[in-house]
Amino acid sequence: MGAKFLKKGDPQPPPVEAGKLRLYSMLYCPYAQRARLVLAAKGVPFEMVDINLKNKPEWYSKVHPETKVPALEMGSGEVVVESLDISDYLDRKFPEPPLWSADQDKNLHHKQLLETVGKAFPLYRKFFRAITSQELDEAVSSIAAVIQPLENELSKTGSKFFGGARPGMLDYMIWPWAERIEGLRTMHPDVKLPLQDFPRLLAWGAAMKQDPAVKASLMSGEAHASFIKKIVDGSLDYDKL
Incomplete structure (x- = not known):
């Protein structure tokens, strides 16, 4: 970079x-x-x-x-x-465009979702440090269970984004980890992910990649995988990033 x-x-x-x-x-x-x-x-x-x-x-x-x-x-x-x-x-x-809704009940619900999904973030570390197939499978199952409420929310609302017709605060707050999933998939291409259980989230991810704000910071799965591998093996050198 x-x-x-x-x-x-x-x-x-x-x-x-x-x-x-x-x-x-x-x-x-x-x-x-x-x-x-x-x-x-x-x-x-x-x-x-x-x-x-x-x-x-x-x-x-x-x-x-x-x-x-x-x-x-x-x-x-x-x-x-x-x-x-x-x-x-x-x-x-900078109120335009607003990322939180004018509906405070919706905001509270999204903050609760964010808090729930926050439990998945440490699981990413378990995934990329996993060595055995059993450890990988356990990490995948744990992540899937934690992000299930997001799939349920999109199914319930029928919206493209959590913010509605365009991304809102919840969309942007969870996107960095959704992006890094690509890095984990690049590192472990043989791991079976339960993608069939998350059709709404897959469509959401594809739509997010077309958002101008996401495009401004989007990095490839290969770039994330390379960075993660360097952390894991202790070879990370900031002067060479």
Whole structure:
């Protein structure tokens, strides 16, 4: 990808100009991608600074006390951290197009779905670290059980997206992991996935890939698989990404 990942010893970027936004990110991080998706959906220009998460710059703790990504810094000096908080902040600050619904009951339901599906995220790690066929099958079954409510929701509403006719906040918040499924499939092409059980989600995924905001950050399954393999075998070198 040719990204420059700032590391220990690299100087801190100059202060953010008034009225501007800077996103501290990491190109392959699904949580940082959430923020990038929302910024793209809103059409908001921003500066992106990629952080080397294995060898973080000394000054980054002043931006984010836990030195995680993402972090959104404004020209006012204000910093918002955590992907969901950043996404909510951007939806309030840049209301068009709205990503949360005007229907608060629907929003509450989508937040509950997001919390439920959040249990699948750690299972991705189990999947790409699995070695035996039994471990892979167990990981697949666990992920399928957790994402079943998403399939049920699309079946119930009959909508193309969780947001309705166009993607909403729930769509963008879960997309990074849907995208990384392609990487897992690339790593384990022989693993049997229960795709027949998720026709609505498959159609949703195909539709999401046509969304301009998704296209702006979309990476191939091969790219994700390569990154994951380097994490697993300990060969990850940010200078060569």
